[in-house]
Amino acid sequence: MTPTIETILSHRSIRKYTEQAIEPEQLDTIIQAGLAASSSxxxxxxxxxxxTTQDKRERLxxxxxxxxxVASAAEFLVFCVDYHRHFTIxxxxxxxxxxxxxIGAVDCGIMAQNCLLAAESLGLGGVYIGGLRNSASEVxxxxxxxxxxxxxxxxxxxxxxxxxxxxxRLPAKVIVHENSYQPLKLDDVHDYDKKMQDYYTNRSSNQKQSTWSVEVTNKLVGESRPHIRGYLNSKELAKR
Known part of the structure; x- marks a missing residue:
């Protein structure tokens, strides 16, 4: 197994950080890794x-x-879909x-993942913050x-x-389909739910009695940021 694959497979979301700063050279390497990402x-x-300003960090x-x-991490990067430069040209x-x-959302995801993998390869950790879209207009x-x-x-x-x-994670046999979409085998999901229930019960923090199926379906039956379409439209995006 290569060091790259080891880094990928050892990913965890990190939400607590030391006070140690990220050196400018390290941050530049992380950004350059992001810039090297594929672009449609x-x-x-x-x-x-x-x-970088603490008041903005705390507000975010x-x-x-x-x-x-968001306020305590050594660095906080916000990824934006940006056609402003193209419109200016x-x-x-x-x-x-x-x-x-x-296209913008896909490119942002690819670039950000490059940045995070580069950071993790340098001994850093990170976590994505989709919660910024809770208050997209204010952000x-x-x-x-x-x-x-x-x-x-x-x-x-x-x-x-x-x-x-x-x-x-869900096993590959649930995620990967061959030649055409395959019906879901609920037994595979039940097996995964048992693993997740054990994970939730025994993890070091935020322990709870639940399963993946319960968690995700509860999330998906309610509204999911219904203001986002209006926000994107106000930016001249996703109007048609």
Whole structure:
């Protein structure tokens, strides 16, 4: 097994950090790894906002749903889908198509994962913060994002001050289909639920009695940020 694969397979979300700073050279390496990511049609529609002022960090922590590690991590990066630079180059650029928003979201995810893997390979840890979309318009205003540029998620980075267990994933036989979509075998999900129930019961923090099926279906039966469409539309994105 290569060091790269070992890094990938040992991923855990880190939410507690030491006070040690990330050296500028390390941060540059992390960013360069992100910039090396694949980009659809070489559009390069991602912008990263590095938030360094403590007052903004604390406000973002509140807006993300009171997640304190947004304020305490050594670095906090906000990933945005960004067609503003393209519109500035040529104001005939039409960003209203939903496909372009999907491209931006995919490119942001690929770039951010490159950044996180690079950070983890350097002994750092991190966690994604989708909670920024809880208050997307307020985050947008705080970061002074222009038209055609929208916030998607954040990424905390720092030196780990915790050593959480690796969270079990659905097995490949549930995720990977061959040639066509295969019906779900509930027995496979039940087996996975048993693993997750054991994980939830025995992990070092936030212990609970639950299963993956219960957790995700409870989440999916309710509303999921219904304001997001209006926010994206206000940025001239995903309008048609």
């Amino acid at each position: 049609s070489m559009l390069q529609v991602v912008s990263i906002i590095r938030v 922590a509140e807006l993300a749903g009171n997640q304190p590690y 040529n104001n005939k650029v039409n960003t209203e198509f939903t496909e372009l928003t999907l 947008d205003k705080l970061l002074e994002l222009p038209k055609h540029c929208a916030v998607l998620f954040g990424l905390c980075l720092g030196y780990p001050a915790q050593d959480p267990q690796i969270k079990p």
